Amino acid sequence: MTQPDDVWNWDSGEAPDCEVEGGVRAPISTSGLRGRLTHDAPLAKLVWFKSGGHADWLFEPADLDDLILFLERLDGALPIMPLGLGSNLIVRDGGVPGVVIKLGKPFAGIEVDGMTLTCGAGAHGILVASAARDAGVAGMEFMRGIPGTVGGFVRMNGGAYGREVADVLIDCDVVMQDGNLMRLTKRELAYSYRHSALHDNSVVVSARFEGEPGDPEAIGAEMDRIAEARENSQPLRTKTGGSTFKNPPGEKAWALVDKAGCRGMTIGGAQVSEKHTNFLINTGDATSADIETLGEEVKRRVYENSGVELEWEIRRVGRP
Structure with missing residues (x-):
């Protein structure tokens, strides 16, 4: 099966500095590497909010040795960002510079x-x-x-x-x-x-x-209790990013957001969850800018209402 031009599969032993579609070159020698490197890789499908731009490069190592060899060759020339499930992350619409590293089944x-x-x-x-x-x-x-x-x-x-x-x-x-x-x-x-x-x-x-x-x-019963509590209190079946703000000392972030009148507030396609006010959701067509702008407006209103400066728990990465 032929690989797309912007994807390298190193099982074939491609020569160093092979060109990718558009004249882009791989950032390192690819000889001996066994993973998968994609140029200009879309990230929205990999994060829970289902929004955001592309990674300059996405690397999926074949195993630990492959990851070590890749990073040795890269040697700090580009920034790197590991990506898990993307459940607590806003990828900004301008994309992520450098290399996003996605660890799979190995x-x-x-x-x-x-x-x-x-x-x-x-x-x-x-x-x-x-x-x-x-x-x-x-x-x-x-x-x-x-x-x-x-x-x-x-x-x-x-x-x-x-x-x-x-x-x-x-x-x-x-x-x-x-x-x-x-x-x-x-x-x-x-x-x-x-x-x-x-x-x-x-x-x-x-x-x-x-x-x-x-x-x-007993362990299973506690796990079931936790699962039920999450189902009842959190908007799990929406495009969300988990808890948006850290709980300030002695306070609950959701209560401060609610007290500031932000429940259900929207900007573009982003909304403060009606079910749990410390969750932001993508109602369907939100950009990452919508989501981040909404979060900043919630922070402003909470500070104006209670004098508490909320701190983001969700990571925000990439170019605006």
């Missing part, structure tokens, strides 16, 4: 050894929680309530329902911008609320979590 494995789970960065939270349940490992139930993958959880100290990654993480493996593979402990990540010290131009490839002995039935 990075989605989950292994259980006693009370320790070793998980690839591409593993979905619900699958991590399910694997822990089946093995009688308690403490991972909260991951059932976070839409995303392990890489994003580790980077943002993801959490829900009273627990967060910092409570269970042992360490993680990270490929740095120059291709160097490092193992970082929880302490080195310097976790705070929805934040870590990880460098933006690094890629989490795996993580180890530690739980405690538990009864699979």
